Amino acid sequence: MEITTRQKEILSFIGSFQDREGFPPSLREICQGLGLVSAGSLLKHMRVLEREGYLTCVPGKKRAWKLTFRPSSVFIPLVGQIAAGTPILAQENREEDLPVDPRLFGSDSVFALRVRGDSMKDECIRDGDLAIVKPQVEAESGDIVAVLIEGVESEATLKILRKRNGDLELHPANPSYPIRRFTGPDRAKVKILGKLVGVIRRPRP
Numbered sequence: 001m002e003i004t005t006r007q008k009e010i011l012s013f014i015g016s017f018q019d020r021e022g023f024p025p026s027l028r029e030i031c032q033g034l035g036l037v038s039a040g041s042l043l044k045h046m047r048v049l050e051r052e053g054y055l056t057c058v059p060g061k062k063r064a065w066k067l068t069f070r071p072s073s074v075f076i077p078l079v080g081q082i083a084a085g086t087p088i089l090a091q092e093n094r095e096e097d098l099p100v101d102p103r104l105f106g107s108d109s110v111f112a113l114r115v116r117g118d119s120m121k122d123e124c125i126r127d128g129d130l131a132i133v134k135p136q137v138e139a140e141s142g143d144i145v146a147v148l149i150e151g152v153e154s155e156a157t158l159k160i161l162r163k164r165n166g167d168l169e170l171h172p173a174n175p176s177y178p179i180r181r182f183t184g185p186d187r188a189k190v191k192i193l194g195k196l197v198g199v200i201r202r203p204r205p
Contacts, residue, residue, distance in 0.1 A: 003052065005097065007045050008075070009034060011054055014067050016109030024063045076100045078112040078130065079156075098130070098200070105198045107134045112200065113146055113156055120144070120158050122173035129201050131158055133194035144196040149180070150189045158196060 017025040049055040075097035102110040115129040141163040159170035
């Protein structure tokens with residue numbers, strides 16, 4: 001039986017969580033990670049995945065669902081506009097699934113963002129490229145990161161992160177664009193979504 005896109009998302013999340021934390025997620029953590037409101041609909045999918053052999057359930061435990069094996073169909077989710085407070089991989093953010101194994105970029109869990117504009121051209125990142133991002137909320141000074149600037153921009157953007165004396169700076173890789181500095185309480189406006197780990201350039205039509 002071919003599993004659905006939602007079921008693939010559940011397997012991908014459980015696998016990434018297991019790799020990162022060393023133990024499987026709870027149902028609540030799966031719901032939060034995928035932007036699901038009801039655990040009831042999630043359980044229906046989990047039962048199907050258990051029946052098909054993808055998941056194993058250990059009754060009586062909070063973290064009862066374990067990944068049996070990874071599905072052979074792997075992909076990278078391409079996400080679009082990300083609203084503040086919405087999980088990155090929430091269904092409403094996803095545009096399509098790229099048929100690419102995320103492990104090619106050194107991680108079991110990555111997502112893709114479509115680059116808009118030429119603000120990162122000096123890093124050879126062009127308009128229309130697909131930026132491959134590893135989810136994380138912290139980054140080192142000098143990393144290229146995907147960020148949301150709450151209250152300023154409604155779409156995730158790529159910038160070079162600089163940390164100076166406790167302040168945050170977001171640098172473009174194009175001198176035509178300004179550097180943005182965030183000091184004091186304004187630093188909280190900058191939400192790091194992840195670190196750039198690669199770029200996919202599709203052929204131009």
